[in-house]
Amino acid sequence: MTPPHRGSGGAAQGRPPPTVDRRLLAANPLTAASTLLGALLVRTGLGDQPETIVGRIVEVEAYGGQEDRASHARMGPTARNAPMFGPPGHAYVYLVYGMHTCLNVVAGPEASASAVLIRAVEPLEGMAAMRHARALSRTPGQHVPDARVAAGPGLVGAAFGIGRDLNGVDLCRAGSTLRLARDDIACSPFDVLQGPRIGIAYAGEPAVSLPWRLGIAGSPSLSKPFPRPGDIP
DNA sequence: CTAATGATGTCCT
DNA sequence: GGACATCATTAGA
Numbered sequence: 418m419t420p421p422h423r424g425s426g427g428a429a430q431g432r433p434p435p436t437v438d439r440r441l442l443a444a445n446p447l448t449a450a451s452t453l454l455g456a457l458l459v460r461t462g463l464g465d466q467p468e469t470i471v472g473r474i475v476e477v478e479a480y481g482g483q484e485d486r487a488s489h490a491r492m493g494p495t496a497r498n499a500p501m502f503g504p505p506g507h508a509y510v511y512l513v514y515g516m517h518t519c520l521n522v523v524a525g526p527e528a529s530a531s532a533v534l535i536r537a538v539e540p541l542e543g544m545a546a547m548r549h550a551r552a553l554s555r556t557p558g559q560h561v562p563d564a565r566v567a568a569g570p571g572l573v574g575a576a577f578g579i580g581r582d583l584n585g586v587d588l589c590r591a592g593s594t595l596r597l598a599r600d601d602i603a604c605s606p607f608d609v610l611q612g613p614r615i616g617i618a619y620a621g622e623p624a625v626s627l628p629w630r631l632g633i634a635g636s637p638s639l640s641k642p643f644p645r646p647g648d649i650p
Numbered sequence: 651c652t653a654a655t656g657a658t659g660t661c662c663t
Numbered sequence: 664g665g666a667c668a669t670c671a672t673t674a675g676a
Binding site: 478480489512514515516519521556570572616617 | 666667668669670671
């Protein structure tokens with residue numbers, strides 16, 4: 418019954434946690450996604466709020482390059498997806514539905530144009546700053562519980578104050594205002610949920626059926642439940 | 651509880 | 664002009 422998240426000590430306090438090794442992200446996107454699951458997302462340098470925001474990545478989706486009909490890279494390089502064709506470990510930030518920003522971590526070898534979408538984060542530190550950032554981005558959620566403040570791709574963007582200005586930022590560099598960190602101390606082992614990606618019905622088969630959405634079992638911060646093995650056809 | 655809907659801006663045809 | 668890797672709110676069973 419012990420939750421797999423938030424282990425013993427508050428490891429996120431004190432010295433800044435170590436960055437994520439860029440080479441671990443240079444593998445195929447599904448492997449990179451698996452690496453990012455359980456890692457920390459760290460936000461600093463919010464103008465008005467001195468607080469640092471730290472959360473644990475609990476849900477991700479892998480996207481391939483041109484061969485993946487669900488990927489933004491499917492049309493080849495464009496102005497929007499340019500960061501996907503760059504080196505791994507950098508941010509690809511884009512606007513969906515005219516109002517929400519989503520964060521991707523570029524993956525794979527350079528120019529492979531694959532990426533990992535950060536779909537949900539479990540808050541660890543900086544609750545007040547997260548809610549403040551959400552209010553600024555007109556995503557009120559005044560009554561949502563702490564665990565659900567970043568429980569969706571658009572909500573991750575809102576709660577971490579991620580705007581297009583962060584497009585292309587190096588998430589593996591310690592000095593970046595948005596960065597990834599390892600969580601070797603506080604992160605207990607967890608079970609990985611797997612399912613089809615969300616919101617890509619337009620892509621058709623085989624893309625719609627690939628189980629490239631990964632989540633941490635038991636986390637209260639998943640964007641939505643994963644289909645169970647014996648679920649509706 | 652599920653389903654429908656409006657908000658909103660940018661990219662690509 | 665159409666479609667979109669979404670969210671909050673409202674309407675309905």
